[in-house]
Amino acid sequence: MLGDYHALVSRRYAGDYDACVILADLDTAIERADLTVRQRQALTLVFRQDLSQVDTAQQLGVSKQTVNRLVNVALTKIARVYEAWSRRGEGYALSGEREAE
Numbered sequence: 212m213l214g215d216y217h218a219l220v221s222r223r224y225a226g227d228y229d230a231c232v233i234l235a236d237l238d239t240a241i242e243r244a245d246l247t248v249r250q251r252q253a254l255t256l257v258f259r260q261d262l263s264q265v266d267t268a269q270q271l272g273v274s275k276q277t278v279n280r281l282v283n284v285a286l287t288k289i290a291r292v293y294e295a296w297s298r299r300g301e302g303y304a305l306s307g308e309r310e311a312e
Contacts, residue, residue: 216237216258239292251285253285
């Protein structure tokens with residue numbers, strides 16, 4: 212979803228209610244993911260400000276590999292929030308879960 216962030220924002224401003232809900236859920240998932248400050252900064256620069264990992268690394272004063280690691284760990288933590296919501300039946304299903312029902 213973060214990869215589609217700008218498209219979702221555009222759809223939201225075009226009146227797409229579903230995009231609003233997806234973005235609100237994404238913000239909530241990010242808040243609940245227990246990200247470090249650096250992970251949040253990396254996500255913001257890469258996905259919201261649309262910087263490359265090289266440019267993000269320069270902004271943060273770290274290597275591109277560090278940015279890659281920060282982003283991947285952050286995405287894993289966010290995915291865990293969605294997985295928890297799915298297990299509790301809070302509107303999300305893991306791949307293959309709905310077919311099995």
